[in-house]
Amino acid sequence: MLDSSLFFQVFYIILSFVAIWAIARSWYRQSKTLTHQPFKACIHLLAGYLCYLLFPLFFMVVYAWSEGMFSSWGTAIILIMILCLSYAHFIEPRSLVVKYTDYHLTQQAHTDKPLKIALIADLHIGLFSGSKRQIEKLIQQINIERPDLVVVAGDWTYEPTHELADHLLAFKQLEIPVYSVNGNxxxxxxxxxxxxxxxxxxxxxxxxxxxxKVIELDKFRLVGVGDLWAGKADMQFIAKLPQDKPFIIVSHNPDTVDMVPKLAHKALMLSGHTHGGQVEIPWFTDIMMKNKSTLGHKRGLYRHAHADVYVTVGIGMVGVPFRFRVPPTIDILTIS
Incomplete structure (x- = not known):
């Protein structure tokens, strides 16, 4: 039988070592970024590195339960919390999924070949997301899906390093057009x-x-609109364009849909920004989402008077280094 005093001595040594390593690693990482708020960036990074404490904590709780120090119910609650945090930090952010959606934008017969768009957003290359390996995995999956084009609905970055351009080079592996707008x-x-x-x-x-800008497609026009929070979401120029075919509008913030003017054909807007909440906890996430979207956009398709908006949950993370019940997603939209 392992002596309990020895066990806890080893546990505290490991805990101290990991904590010191996390602080040092966080400060070093932020020094490599382009942040103008080094302390804030360090704290955000620290939240991620401290997740490595979950492993020794797990074994400590199991040992304490086996020694009768914790009740079964208390142990179960703590272990569930540890497992959820571990999953949300180490597993789900790396669990790329593909979601398929059919959308009818025209009223014509749907016999022609539809347009297949790979929609992604919120890569947030920087503190938590956007390593070369993650981006290469993303590009490989898009190539497997073989869309006609890729749309990136903004927020490429989140306190990136000087190596940003190097991280983006994986997009050259795509043999199809990649169209993009900026996010906040x-x-x-x-x-x-x-x-x-x-x-x-x-x-x-x-x-x-x-x-x-306007990109002429076969049956549609692709139009890019600037970010709402940056004050660049001018929509009036769209009404002055030819109205002979429907518009697919790309704008980072889904609330921009409220600014779409009345057009000859109802438009479809493609957006990101909300991360689908990023951490899905009943009631709490919906309250927090009010800071992201005043119109209540979260994920998926929303219908409005002049345009519908499709909101992708994105790829990366901001604020906290967790994704829970909202895995990074490539949306494949088949538009006819």
Whole structure:
């Protein structure tokens, strides 16, 4: 039988070692980023590194229960919390899924070949997300799906490093067009001044910025609109464009749909921004979502008077290094 005093001595040594390592690692990592709030970035990173404490805590709780120090109910509750936090940090953020949605944008007969779009958003390359391995896995999965084009609905970054352009190079592996608009984090709302570096990285990776631009497709027009929080969400120019075919509008914040003017054809808007809540806890997440979307957009399709909006839950993380019941998602939209 293991002596309990020896066990807890070893446990506290491990706990102290991991805590010191986490603090040092967090400060080092933030020093490599372009952040203008180093202490805040360090705290955010620390929340992730301290998750490694969950492993010794798990064994400590099991040992304490076996020694009669904890009740069975107390042990079960603590272990469930540890397992949920471990899953939300170590497993779900790396569990890329693909979601398929059919959407009829035209009233014509649906006999022609539909348009297949891979919609992604909120990569948040930086503190928590967007490692080269994660981006390469994302690109590999998009290639497997063989869409006609890729749409990135903003928020490429979250306190990135000087290696941002290098991380984006994986997008050159796509042999289809990649169209993009910026999100609030790309526009420094909040975030460091990385816009020029992002533009350079995207251009090097053959990603096409379509903000305030029109891309002519076969049956549709693809239009890019700037970020709402950055004050760039001008929609009036769309009403002045030819109205002979429907518009697919790309704008990071789904609340921008409220600004779509009345058009000859009802439009479809593609957005991100909300992360689907990122951590899905009944009631609590819906309360917190009010800060992200005043119109109540969370995930999936929402219908409005002048346009419908489809909200993807995105790929990366901000604020806290967790995803729970909202795995990173590639949305494959088949539009006819």
């Amino acid at each position: 984090h790309d526009e420094e709302f909040p975030g460091p001044p990385i816009l020029e570096q992002l533009k350079f990285g995207l251009s090097q990776s053959n990603v096409i910025d379509i903000e305030q």
